Amino acid sequence: MEPQYNKISKQLSNNFKEIVGEEFYFNDYEIRWTYAFGCSIFNKEWVPDLILIPQNTKQVSEILKLANENRIPITPRGSGTSLSSGSLSPYRGIILDLSQMNSIIIVDIENNFVEVEPGVICDELNETLKPYGYFFPPDPGSSSVATIGGMVANNAGGIQAFKYGVTKNYVIYLEVVLPDGKVLNLGSKVLKSVSSYNIKDLFIGSEGTLGIITKIGLRIRPLPKTRKLGMFIFEKVDDLKDAVLELRRSGVVPNLLEFMDKVILKAVTEYLGGEFLDFPNGYVLLAEVDGNSKQEVDDAFAIMLDIIIQKNPIFHKIAINEEDRERLILARKANLPALSRIRPNTCVEDCTIQISKFADVIKKVEEIPKKINAKNLLVAIICHMEGNLHPTFLFNENDEQDIKDFKKAIDYLYREIIIPAGGSITGEHGIGKIKTSFLELEHESDVVDLMVQIKKFFDPNMILNPGIGKGDTRSLNIKNHKRILEKKSDKILELKCMRCGFCISCPSRINYILETYSPRGRLSLLNGLVYGELELNDLVIEVLHTCTLCGHCQTVCPAGVNTTVIFEKAREIIHRNLKDH
Ligand SMILES: Cc1cc2nc3c(=O)[nH]c(=O)nc-3n(C[C@H](O)[C@H](O)[C@H](O)COP(=O)(O)OP(=O)(O)OC[C@H]3O[C@@H](n4cnc5c(N)ncnc54)[C@H](O)[C@@H]3O)c2cc1C
Known part of the structure; x- marks a missing residue:
C-alpha cells in the first residue's frame, strides 16, 4: 500500500x-x-x-x-x-x-572529538582543525561543498578510505529528530560504550529516511606529518590487480590507493596536457603511504614500490616533493572535468566488490556498451581500491536513445555483473531514488521486510524522504524507478x-x-x-x-x-x- x-x-x-x-x-x-x-x-x-x-x-x-x-x-x-x-x-x-545550521560547536582536542551542526561543510571543518594538527579523514570528492549532515546520512567515503575508513568510523554521537518531533540523543561523548543497542548507527547511511540529524559528534585524528606518492601505469588490468593483492598480503596500508581506466587516462592527459601527454595509455594505480616520520614513510614506500614494480608496470613516476605530488594527484582530481568534456552528461555509478574479483569485473564493465548494443554511450571506470567501483556513464540526456541505453547499462551493471559477483549496489552514494528496484537483488526478502518494519517503527506515516528504497514499500520502489528512468528526462x-x-x-x-x-x-x-x-x-x-x-x-x-x-x-x-x- x-x-x-x-x-x-x-x-x-x-x-x-x-x-x-x-x-x-x-x-x-x-x-x-x-x-x-x-x-x-x-x-x-x-x-x-x-x-x-x-x-x-x-x-x-x-x-x-x-x-x-x-x-x-x-x-x-x-x-x-x-x-x-x-x-x-x-x-x-x-x-x-x-545548510544554515552550520556551527562548529565544540573542538575538544584532549577528548578527541568535535561537535558540529549538520550544515557544516567538510573542508571548513578540516580548515578549523588544521591549526591543532588534527583532521576529520573522510574526504569525498565533493568535500569543498558536502555537508557533514549529508555525509553522515550517506555514510560518505573518499579517496583515503583504504586506510582511514568512512564517515561511520568517526561518528560517536548524534542528535536526531523523529517525525513526531521527539529529539533523541544517541551514542556518547566517550570513545567507548556498550550500554545500549547501537541505535545511532541505524541513522548513519539511512539517507534521511528515519530522522533528521541536527547535531553530530565526530572523532578526529592527528594529521600525518609526511607522505609519499607514486603513479603506476599497467598495460594489463590483471597485473595491476596482482600488485594490489600482493600489497594487501604485505601488510603495508596505503592511505590512498586509486584506480583509473584507459578511457579516463586518455581524457585526463588530453585535458591536462604538458608532461601528461608523454605518459603511455593504460590502467593507472595511484598509491601513497603516510606517517609521522620520513623514515617510517620511506620504508613503507620502498616495500610498496618493490611489490608494484615486480608486476611490470609500463610506466611509473614517484613524487619527490609536495609540488610533484600535487601535479600527479591532479590526474585523479581531473577525472570528472576531463570526462565531462566528452559527452554532455556524466553519471557516476557506485558499487562495491571483493578486490580479488577486480580484474574480471573491470573487463565486464568495459564491455557494457557492446553487450547492450549502445552506439553513443561510453563507460569509464574509477575505483577506490578497497573495492568501491565508480563506473561512469557518458551520454546526452536530451537524446532519447541515449537515455534508453543508459537505463539498459545500469540494469546490466547491477543485474549481470555486480550482484552475480557477490557485490553491493552502493558503497558510498546511497540507494537514493535511482536504485530502489535493485535493493531486492542484493538482500533477501526477509531482510527487506525488516528494513520496512524499521522504517515504519521510526516513521509510521512514511513522511521522511519518501522514494528511498531502504525504508519504502516495494511497490513504491518500482514506481519510482519507472518514473526516473523510463520516462524521458525533461x-x-x-x-x-x-x-x-x-x-x-x-x-x-x-x-x-x-x-x-x-x-x-x-x-x-x-x-x-x-x-x-x-x-x-x-x-x-x-x-x-x-x-x-x-x-x-x-x-x-x-x-x-x-x-x-x-x-x-x-x-x-x-x-x-x-x-x-
Ligand atoms: C563531484 C562529486 C564527487 C563526489 N565524491 C564523493 C566521494 O568521493 N565519496 C562519497 O561518498 N560521495 C561523493 N559524492 C556524493 C556526495 O557529495 C556525498 O554523498 C555528500 O556526502 C552529500 O552531501 P550533501 O551535503 O550534498 O548532501 P545532500 O546531497 O543534500 O543529501 C544527501 C542525502 O542525505 C540526506 N540528508 C542531508 N542532510 C541530512 C540531515 N541533516 N539529516 C538527515 N538526512 C540528511 C538527504 O536527504 C539525502 O538523502 C560526490 C558528489 C559529487 C557531485
Missing part, C-alpha cells in the same frame, strides 16, 4: 512560516523549481511545494511534528550533491534545507554542467542562502525559461542580476562551464526582451 500524502493548505503553509519566520520560508515557484535539480537526471514533476530553512533543532522538531500530523512529505537536504537523487523530492512536499540545456554543486560556494548564494542564487540555481532558472516552464518575472530577473560576474564559479567548475558569459548573455537577452515589449 502506497502511503497517502496531503497537499499543503494555505493555513498549514502559514503555520510552517510561523515556525521558521518569513525570512526562511519560500514558496515562489521559481525558487522551488531550482530545488528539483541535483546531480542526476532532472524531473520537473519533482518540484517541491515549500522550502524551509530551519535555524535550530527546536524549529526542526516543530516542522516535523506538524508535517507528520498532516502527512506532508519532508526531504532533508544539505548541499544537494547526492549522486543518487537523495535530496530531490519525487513526492513533492517540503524540502528541509539544513529537456535540459545542453551544457556540460554536471550539476555537481561545486559552484554553490558562490558569494551571492552565501549571501542569499538559497540554491536559487547559486550559479547552478541560475542555470536551472535558464533551463526553465528556455523550455517555457518559467516566465520572465521580477524574481527571475532579480536572481539573474544578483550575480556579480566575479567569476568564482568558473574557477571551481570541474566542467569549465563558462557561466559568466552565459549569465551576461542571458541578461542581454532579457533587456532586449523587456525593451521590445
Whole structure:
C-alpha cells in the first residue's frame, strides 16, 4: 500500500512560516523549481511545494511534528550533491534545507572529538582543525561543498578510505529528530560504550529516511606529518590487480590507493596536457603511504614500490616533493572535468566488490556498451581500491536513445555483473531514488521486510524522504524507478554542467542562502525559461542580476562551464526582451 500524502493548505503553509519566520520560508515557484535539480537526471514533476530553512533543532522538531500530523512529505537536504537523487523530492512536499545550521560547536582536542551542526561543510571543518594538527579523514570528492549532515546520512567515503575508513568510523554521537518531533540523543561523548543497542548507527547511511540529524559528534585524528606518492601505469588490468593483492598480503596500508581506466587516462592527459601527454595509455594505480616520520614513510614506500614494480608496470613516476605530488594527484582530481568534456552528461555509478574479483569485473564493465548494443554511450571506470567501483556513464540526456541505453547499462551493471559477483549496489552514494528496484537483488526478502518494519517503527506515516528504497514499500520502489528512468528526462540545456554543486560556494548564494542564487540555481532558472516552464518575472530577473560576474564559479567548475558569459548573455537577452515589449 502506497502511503497517502496531503497537499499543503494555505493555513498549514502559514503555520510552517510561523515556525521558521518569513525570512526562511519560500514558496515562489521559481525558487522551488531550482530545488528539483541535483546531480542526476532532472524531473520537473519533482518540484517541491515549500522550502524551509530551519535555524535550530527546536524549529526542526516543530516542522516535523506538524508535517507528520498532516502527512506532508519532508526531504532533508544539505548541499544537494547526492549522486543518487537523495535530496530531490519525487513526492513533492517540503524540502528541509539544513545548510544554515552550520556551527562548529565544540573542538575538544584532549577528548578527541568535535561537535558540529549538520550544515557544516567538510573542508571548513578540516580548515578549523588544521591549526591543532588534527583532521576529520573522510574526504569525498565533493568535500569543498558536502555537508557533514549529508555525509553522515550517506555514510560518505573518499579517496583515503583504504586506510582511514568512512564517515561511520568517526561518528560517536548524534542528535536526531523523529517525525513526531521527539529529539533523541544517541551514542556518547566517550570513545567507548556498550550500554545500549547501537541505535545511532541505524541513522548513519539511512539517507534521511528515519530522522533528521541536527547535531553530530565526530572523532578526529592527528594529521600525518609526511607522505609519499607514486603513479603506476599497467598495460594489463590483471597485473595491476596482482600488485594490489600482493600489497594487501604485505601488510603495508596505503592511505590512498586509486584506480583509473584507459578511457579516463586518455581524457585526463588530453585535458591536462604538458608532461601528461608523454605518459603511455593504460590502467593507472595511484598509491601513497603516510606517517609521522620520513623514515617510517620511506620504508613503507620502498616495500610498496618493490611489490608494484615486480608486476611490470609500463610506466611509473614517484613524487619527490609536495609540488610533484600535487601535479600527479591532479590526474585523479581531473577525472570528472576531463570526462565531462566528452559527452554532455556524466553519471557516476557506485558499487562495491571483493578486490580479488577486480580484474574480471573491470573487463565486464568495459564491455557494457557492446553487450547492450549502445552506439553513443561510453563507460569509464574509477575505483577506490578497497573495492568501491565508480563506473561512469557518458551520454546526452536530451537524446532519447541515449537515455534508453543508459537505463539498459545500469540494469546490466547491477543485474549481470555486480550482484552475480557477490557485490553491493552502493558503497558510498546511497540507494537514493535511482536504485530502489535493485535493493531486492542484493538482500533477501526477509531482510527487506525488516528494513520496512524499521522504517515504519521510526516513521509510521512514511513522511521522511519518501522514494528511498531502504525504508519504502516495494511497490513504491518500482514506481519510482519507472518514473526516473523510463520516462524521458525533461529537456535540459545542453551544457556540460554536471550539476555537481561545486559552484554553490558562490558569494551571492552565501549571501542569499538559497540554491536559487547559486550559479547552478541560475542555470536551472535558464533551463526553465528556455523550455517555457518559467516566465520572465521580477524574481527571475532579480536572481539573474544578483550575480556579480566575479567569476568564482568558473574557477571551481570541474566542467569549465563558462557561466559568466552565459549569465551576461542571458541578461542581454532579457533587456532586449523587456525593451521590445
Ligand atoms: C563531484 C562529486 C564527487 C563526489 N565524491 C564523493 C566521494 O568521493 N565519496 C562519497 O561518498 N560521495 C561523493 N559524492 C556524493 C556526495 O557529495 C556525498 O554523498 C555528500 O556526502 C552529500 O552531501 P550533501 O551535503 O550534498 O548532501 P545532500 O546531497 O543534500 O543529501 C544527501 C542525502 O542525505 C540526506 N540528508 C542531508 N542532510 C541530512 C540531515 N541533516 N539529516 C538527515 N538526512 C540528511 C538527504 O536527504 C539525502 O538523502 C560526490 C558528489 C559529487 C557531485
